Amino acid sequence: MGNLVNVAVDAMGGDNAPGEIIKGTVDALNDQENVRVHLTGKEDLIKAELSKYNYPSDRVTIVNADEVIGMDEPPVTAIRKKRDSSIVVALNLVKSGECDAFVSAGSTGAVLAGGQLLVGRIKGVERPPLAPLIPTAKGVSLLVDCGANVDARPSHLMQFAKMGSAYMKYAMGIDNPRVALLNIGVEEEKGNALVKETYPLLRSCSDINFTGSIEARDIPEGGADVIVCEAFAGNVALKMYEGVGKVLLAKMKEAMMANVRTKIGALLIKDSLKSTLKEFDASEYGGAPLLGLKGLVVKTHGSAKAKEVRNSIIQCITFKEQDVNGKIKQYLDLDSEVN
Amino acid sequence: MGNLVNVAVDAMGGDNAPGEIIKGTVDALNDQENVRVHLTGKEDLIKAELSKYNYPSDRVTIVNADEVIGMDEPPVTAIRKKRDSSIVVALNLVKSGECDAFVSAGSTGAVLAGGQLLVGRIKGVERPPLAPLIPTAKGVSLLVDCGANVDARPSHLMQFAKMGSAYMKYAMGIDNPRVALLNIGVEEEKGNALVKETYPLLRSCSDINFTGSIEARDIPEGGADVIVCEAFAGNVALKMYEGVGKVLLAKMKEAMMANVRTKIGALLIKDSLKSTLKEFDASEYGGAPLLGLKGLVVKTHGSAKAKEVRNSIIQCITFKEQDVNGKIKQYLDLDSEVN
Numbered sequence: 001m002g003n004l005v006n007v008a009v010d011a012m013g014g015d016n017a018p019g020e021i022i023k024g025t026v027d028a029l030n031d032q033e034n035v036r037v038h039l040t041g042k043e044d045l046i047k048a049e050l051s052k053y054n055y056p057s058d059r060v061t062i063v064n065a066d067e068v069i070g071m072d073e074p075p076v077t078a079i080r081k082k083r084d085s086s087i088v089v090a091l092n093l094v095k096s097g098e099c100d101a102f103v104s105a106g107s108t109g110a111v112l113a114g115g116q117l118l119v120g121r122i123k124g125v126e127r128p129p130l131a132p133l134i135p136t137a138k139g140v141s142l143l144v145d146c147g148a149n150v151d152a153r154p155s156h157l158m159q160f161a162k163m164g165s166a167y168m169k170y171a172m173g174i175d176n177p178r179v180a181l182l183n184i185g186v187e188e189e190k191g192n193a194l195v196k197e198t199y200p201l202l203r204s205c206s207d208i209n210f211t212g213s214i215e216a217r218d219i220p221e222g223g224a225d226v227i228v229c230e231a232f233a234g235n236v237a238l239k240m241y242e243g244v245g246k247v248l249l250a251k252m253k254e255a256m257m258a259n260v261r262t263k264i265g266a267l268l269i270k271d272s273l274k275s276t277l278k279e280f281d282a283s284e285y286g287g288a289p290l291l292g293l294k295g296l297v298v299k300t301h302g303s304a305k306a307k308e309v310r311n312s313i314i315q316c317i318t319f320k321e322q323d324v325n326g327k328i329k330q331y332l333d334l335d336s337e338v339n
Numbered sequence: 340m341g342n343l344v345n346v347a348v349d350a351m352g353g354d355n356a357p358g359e360i361i362k363g364t365v366d367a368l369n370d371q372e373n374v375r376v377h378l379t380g381k382e383d384l385i386k387a388e389l390s391k392y393n394y395p396s397d398r399v400t401i402v403n404a405d406e407v408i409g410m411d412e413p414p415v416t417a418i419r420k421k422r423d424s425s426i427v428v429a430l431n432l433v434k435s436g437e438c439d440a441f442v443s444a445g446s447t448g449a450v451l452a453g454g455q456l457l458v459g460r461i462k463g464v465e466r467p468p469l470a471p472l473i474p475t476a477k478g479v480s481l482l483v484d485c486g487a488n489v490d491a492r493p494s495h496l497m498q499f500a501k502m503g504s505a506y507m508k509y510a511m512g513i514d515n516p517r518v519a520l521l522n523i524g525v526e527e528e529k530g531n532a533l534v535k536e537t538y539p540l541l542r543s544c545s546d547i548n549f550t551g552s553i554e555a556r557d558i559p560e561g562g563a564d565v566i567v568c569e570a571f572a573g574n575v576a577l578k579m580y581e582g583v584g585k586v587l588l589a590k591m592k593e594a595m596m597a598n599v600r601t602k603i604g605a606l607l608i609k610d611s612l613k614s615t616l617k618e619f620d621a622s623e624y625g626g627a628p629l630l631g632l633k634g635l636v637v638k639t640h641g642s643a644k645a646k647e648v649r650n651s652i653i654q655c656i657t658f659k660e661q662d663v664n665g666k667i668k669q670y671l672d673l674d675s676e677v678n
């Protein structure tokens with residue numbers, strides 16, 4: 001057994017805290033020998049949940065935090081004022097170096113703001129992007145940025161491309177990841193001012209595998225491994241992806257439950273359908289990493305259940321063991337040598 | 340029978356021209372007594388297709404056009420140079436007043452550019468948006484703008500809201516349509532610079548039913564009737580909507596065809612599933628109108644089949660009979676009186 005990876009977990013964040021967060025944590029601990037989890041939040045609640053399970057207690061630390069940041073609080077103010085919140089206490093563990101990574105299902109705004117304010121950016125990173133993995137027909141793609149930086153500049157997008165390449169190559173094991181620029185057509189002259197300025201910058205990067213523009217309709221097919229976009233468009237793409245999936249599946253279910261005949265049909269296809277849909281389950285891959293910080297910060301869905309929490313913790317182990325931050329630095333440095 | 344509505348149809352545009360275009364035209368003519376269609380394109384090809392069907396030939400005019408604008412030609416140049424193309428000839432029929440509307444499955448860029456250059460904007464309209472109807476769990480919503488005007492300004496978005504309201508109220512019969520601004524969160528302080536400037540403008544419009552921001556994930560649920568957005572984000576939303584649907588349905592089909600057991604199950608649920616999925620079939624509603632021009636220009640998918648072409652022609656009849664352009668003028672004038 002090598003060195004333990006230390007992961008701080010926000011026990012109080014998200015719709016299903018603390019129950020599902022603790023369950024996911026226990027699952028990760030039982031599955032993986034090389035991780036220690038630091039649970040931040042109300043000690044008595046955490047202890048009560050932990051008492052339901054068998055787990056390696058020598059690899060769990062409870063760090064009491066009496067406050068909770070609500071989903072609707074103004075993020076920066078909340079981070080500054082609620083020093084004893086589960087998010088701030090956890091981020092300070094990463095800042096001090098006691099932890100390598102942080103996982104939270106809490107307020108996205110607070111996690112993003114706190115990550116930047118407390119953990120801090122890697123030197124040279126202009127804007128740390130939020131980069132969720134989305135399942136596709138061919139595997140999984142990274143959508144970078146999906147909400148951290150609205151009104152980004154071309155130089156930011158170039159860094160997103162590099163950080164995303166490093167992440168997909170080293171954290172996800174995809175060789176020579178294909179990088180595409182989200183656009184409204186595939187021709188180079190298409191797009192808004194930002195895209196038109198960014199395109200030649202990406203084309204000039206020798207250290208990434210830039211394949212050109214991609215339209216949103218080709219993302220679910222798996223048209224690229226890293227999709228670079230400004231956060232507003234990325235957020236729209238991500239949420240439309242989630243929204244369409246949800247409605248289509250609900251309608252499908254309705255159709256299968258319509259009458260006795262369809263219910264029998266549903267029983268016959270259930271297993272096959274389940275294994276197909278599993279491929280499209282984002283929680284299989286963990287949460288969205290905020291790239292470019294000195295430590296790893298992972299934001300899971302607010303509605304995350306144990307599986308997503310477990311997989312997010314495992315994601316932190318890979319990130320640390322593969323030294324993805326070291327690779328991100330290399331990608332960014334390489335460019336500063338070239339220019 | 341009242342006055343005939345005159346619709347110009349591009350017989351040469353799209354992946355399935357002229358076959359599916361002519362078939363859809365014949366279907367519309369046989370269904371509706373109050374429309375005359377002017378088919379533009381190569382006369383011999385059009386005649387050969389028409390000869391396959393029974394239809395009211397007194398309500399069909401063939402207008403020969405020897406050129407075709409390809410999908411990848413630079414739009415403005417193509418419109419200027421190919422004066423004898425099916426698109427230009429048809430648009431000139433609208434310009435001259437001989438036709439009320441134009442339907443094309445051809446190059447989106449050429450249709451948008453040609454609509455503006457040849458048909459022209461209603462006086463006072465700053466930018467004519469492309470506004471597709473997308474099916475939702477509750478009916479159908481209008482996404483405006485989806486590709487006509489990148490880098491739009493807040494005043495453009497305000498006009499989109501008004502034109503979209505007029506369209507949904509009078510062409511689609513939705514009373515007091517709910518207008519929402521596409522955003523990355525629902526709080527007023529969320530969003531990029533454009534959205535932050537547009538929000539108070541929309542709130543101040545007394546003639547529309549502005550309900551605030553909408554996240555892309557709530558669009559498929561039917562969270563608003565008119566979704567106002569800048570064209571880049573709108574195009575991403577639309578294409579992601581189409582892309583996810585396509586991949587999920589393909590995967591679903593794969594799961595149902597996996598083995599004998601699932602194939603029997605599929606047979607049992609087939610009818611129920613079909614009627615559910617029909618609700619999500621955009622071609623039921625026709626194509627995307629380009630709003631704010633002196634005549635109606637409707638862009639169908641490049642892959643449009645007869646049903647979409649038929650429904651697009653019927654859409655033109657409603658547009659004319661409900662005097663949607665008159666209503667658009669009223670909506671826009673009302674505002675100029677207020678200010």
